Amino acid sequence: MNVNDFKNKYIPSEFLEFNPRLYAFIIMLIVGLSAFLIFPVKEISGYIDPFYSPTIFILPFVGLYRLTCYAYRKDYNRHIFKHPIGCDLKNRLDSMKRTYTGETSGLFKIENLHRYFLYVSILIVPFFYYDFYTSLFINNIFVFRLGSVLLLVNAIFITLYVLSCHSLRSLIGGRKDCYSCMSYGAGIKNLYDKQSWLNKHHEQLAWISLVFIIFVDLYLRGLTAGMPLDITFLKL
Amino acid sequence: MTNKKVKFKIYRKDPKISNDYRYDEFDVPMEEGMVVLDGVNYIVEHYDSTISVRWNCKAARCGSCAAEINGYPKLMCKTRVEQMGDVITVNPMKAFPLVKDLVTDVSINFEIDKKIPEFTPKNMGKKPWTIYDIDVNRAQEFRKCIECFLCQDTCHVVRDHNTKYIGPRHVIKAAALDMHPMDVLDRSESLTKDMGLGYCNVTKCCEEVCPEHIKITDNAIIPEKERAADNMYDPIMMLIKKLKNKSNRDKK
Ligand code: SF4
Ligand code: SF4
DSSP, X not given: OOHHHHHHHHSOGGGTSOOHHHHHHHHHHHHHHHHHHHSOOOEETTEEOGGGSSOGGGHXXXXXXXXXXXXXXXXXXXXXXOTTSOSSTTSOOOOTTSOOOTTSSGGGGGGGGHHHHHHHHHHHHHHHHHHHHHHTEETTEEEEEHHHHXXXXXXXXXXXXXXXXXXXXXXXXXXXXXXXXXXXXXXXHHHHHHHHHHHTTHHHHHHHHHHHHHHHHHXXXXXXXXOOOOOEEEEO | OXXXXXXXXXXXXXXXXXXXXEEEEEEEEOOTTOBHHHHHXXXXXXXXXXXXXXXXXXXXXXXXXXXXXTTEEEEGGGOBGGGSOSEEEEEOOTTXXXXXXXXXXXXXXXXXXXXXXXXXXXXXXXXXXXXXXXXXXHHHGGGGOOOOOHHHHHOHHXXXXXXXXXXXXXXXXXHHHHTOTTBOOOOHHHHHHTSOGGGOOOOOHHHHHOTTOOOHIIIIIHHHHHHHHHHHTOHHHHHHHHHHHHHHHHHO
8 A cells, every 4th residue: 555545545635734723733632631741630639630530541532532522523523624614605614625535534434433432431430429529538537628529510511421422322212213112112212312402412511521621620730739729618 | 664775686697598697786675574585576576577586485384495695595585684784695505506596406306315215114014003102203303394405505515525425404314214113224324335424524504504493413414323333333233233133033
C-alpha cells in the first residue's frame, strides 16, 4: 500500500484540509493532556480529582466515549469540520468542492463502536460516588465541605450524561420492534420511554458535565495551590 | 391594515429558455398575519402573472410550497412575513432540478422510495391483526411527514456531495417500517450498504427545518445507525444474533 492509498483508506479528507479550527482544537487537547501529566493533582485534602478517578489511564476511553458521542459528533462536524457549519443555506461552508466520506471510511468508522466506550463509562461512574463518599471522612471524622458537594454534583451530571446515551437507548429497547410480543415488554417500553426523555437532553448534559468536570478539576487545583476556596459546612 | 410595505425578491429562471437567472423585486403591502405565500400570490395577482409557484392547501399539510426563504428552507405558507425582516428573498429548493422560478421537480424522491424494501409482514394469516399502541407509537411520529422534502433540501450530503445517501426523509420511511411490529425485515444493513446511511454525520439540519418537528436524526437515523452497528460492526452483538438465529433454527 503506498502513501496515497493509506491516506485515502484511513485518513478522512477533513484532516487533510487547511482548517485553523481543527488545529486550535488539537492544540487545546495537547495543552490539556500535558497539563494533566506534568501537573497531576491526584488528591488534595481527601478529594480525588475526577480526571484521575479511578486512574488517569482510563482517560483515553472516556475521551473516546465523548468523541464518538452522537451529541458531540453533531457539534464537531458542524463547528470544527464545517460539514456544514449551520443550516442557513448561505453560510454553511460546505460545498460540492469539498471531498466528503462522512462516517463511511477511515478513522470515522470508529463512531460505530460508540457502545463499547459506553460500557467502559458505565463501569467508571460508581468511582465518582465512591470518591464523594471518601471525601466525607478525614481521619475517621465526618466532614461536609463544599468540595464534597462539587464532587457529588459532578457525579450526578456524569451519571445523567452516560444514562442519556443514544446507544443505551437502542440497547434497552430501541432495537426492539414488538414490545407486546416479549416477556416484560410493557416494562421495557416504559423504561425505554423514560430513557428517551432523558436522551432528549443528551446534548445539554454532554456539555454541562464536561464544563463541570473541568470546573471541579480547576477548583481542586486551586486548593492545591493553597487558595482558600473550601468551606466546611459540618464537622462531627 | 398598515401602510407598511415589504420588499420581495423572487428568483426567476426558466431553464427551457435560458440558463440565466435574475431576482425580480416587488413591494407588497403588509397585512397582519400575512405569510410569505400570501405575498407571492399578491405579486402573481397584481404585478406579474408569469411567476411559477406551486401550492395547494395553504395550511402546512400538503408540503407543496417548500422554498428557501432568506436562505432558510421553509414552507411559504407557514412563514410569517413579519418575522422575516423588510426584504424577503424567495428561492426554489436547490437540491432538486428546477422546473421554473420557484417550482422544482421533486419526483426523484418517489424513485428513491422504491429502493426501500417494502412492508413484509410475519404472517399474512389471521386478519384483522391486533396491533398494540406500545408497538406503534414510535413510528406514528414518522407518519406526520408531509413530504415537503425540506429535509432533503437542507441535508448537506444530498445537496453538496455526490453519494448514494438516500436522505433523511427516506430514512424515516425505512425506520417506520423497521419499527413496525408485524414487519420481519431489518433494513439497517441495506440502508448502510446500498443507501449510504453512513454518510449522514448526524448534524441535524434535517431536524431543524422539518415543519412537522419530526425528530428525524434522534428517532430514525440514529436508531438505524445503532441497528446497523448491531448487524455489521459490533462483534459481540453479531455473535449473539448468530447464536440466537441458530437456536431458533434448531427449534424449528
Ligand atoms: S443529520 Fe444527517 S440526514 Fe440530517 S441533515 Fe444532517 S447529514 Fe443530512
Ligand atoms: S421529514 Fe419533515 S422536512 Fe422531511 S419531508 Fe417529511 S415533513 Fe418535510
